[in-house]
Amino acid sequence: MGCVSLSADVTHGFQSRTIPHSAPLSIRTSRTGDAQDALTPDRDKRSSKASSKAGHGELIFPAEGEIGDAHEFVSEPTVLSPARPFVKWAGGKRQLLPDLLSRIPQSFRHYHEPFVGGGALFFALCEQRRLDGKAVRLTDINVELVNTYRVVRDRVETLIALLSTFQNDEAFYYNIRSLDLSQLDPVQRAARFIYLNKTCFNGLFRENRQGRFNVPFGHYKTAQICAPNDLRSASYALRGVCLEVASFHDVEASSQPGDFVYCDPPYAPVSRTASFTAYNGGGFGDEDQQKLADLVTQLGQRGVSVLLSNSAVPLTYSLYRALHVEEVLARRAINSRGDRRGHVPELLVAAGPLVSELRKRSSSVKSVRAEASVAGAR
DSSP: OOOBOOOTTTTTOOOEEEEEOOOOEEOOOOTTOOOTTOSEEOGGGOOHHHHHHHSTTEEEEETTTOOSOGGGSOOOOSSOOOOOOSSOOTTOOTTTHHHHHTTSOSSOSOEEESSOTTOHHHHHHHHTTTTTTOBEEEEESOHHHHHHHHHHHHOHHHHHHHHTTOOOOHHHHHHHHTSOGGGSOHHHHHHHHHHHHHHBGGGOOOBOTTSOBOOOBOOOSOOOOOOHHHHHHHHHHTTTOEEEEOOGGGHHHHOOTTOEEEEOOOOOOSSTTOOOOOTTSSOOOHHHHHHHHHHHHHHHHTTOEEEEEEEOSHHHHHHTTTSEEEEEEEEEOOOSSGGGOEEEEEEEEEETHHHHHHHHHHHHHHHHHHHHHHHHHO
16 A cells, blocks of 8 residues: 655654563463453463564564564555455444545645544545555554554454454453453454454443443344454555554644645534543543634644544534535444434535635536536527
């Protein structure tokens, strides 16, 4: 795909550092689905090969948190499935992709997503080769999500090997869910994250105020816990991409004129009971929505092209009334009640140079339609 890492001036001078090499992994399960101690570093079987390459058991990685061995990077395979999200994510943009892709700037410098989530737009842009030769920075405030992206990028084969041993079993699920994250290494945490996402109720990611994942078991007859080809395709697309845990505020400092920023924040709720904004304990309330709107305006004024999606509610109309706003219909697949899934109106907001570009496109389309109408009348 050719995505390259951000240059030092954009990422504030990332420096290389050393990170202890993770121990090889082992997993123990029983026929009853008991996953106690399922994710256990096998520190007595540390690879001498890895140690000799690393020197004193350490590997050198960029400071943004790479945790992988370069030998696990996916070189372009003979057969590669299309890159696409490897987790199900509330507010995912797969259904909205045609509307988003038709509004991407024709040209831009670097690409930023401060709310990466499932990464649907990123993967679609990679598939269309629209990120070739560009620096890419994907961030999210969800620590476990970002860790999983890094592991998919850097340690995909180790991840696949571990994930392929997991069971679609209720007892196994609750044991995996109860594991202490502080006792797991990055690959183990990523495997746990993907497993819970694939087998929990409705694919939701929800944490309580203590920061503990609390979604119940999904009771699916079949669950694709491990999709090796999809993970390898995602790994290939993520090569060279900067992945960080960061607030959306950080994009103000990391972006420059000519860059393109796509914002897909937790949506403003359409009702008091329809909010999916509490995924990280702290939530994303009206004050955050206001700060984001202010940031989008500021980025646009600095010459950064911005595209933002949000729910079509009075709050968002009010926040973005001074910008370029369009309403589209999107299909929502994640809701605790099936009768509340379906097509809902959403807002697409543009700021910066992208606005004039979209208006020119719209004028061209109207002109063509007018000419066709006149020709038809003759």
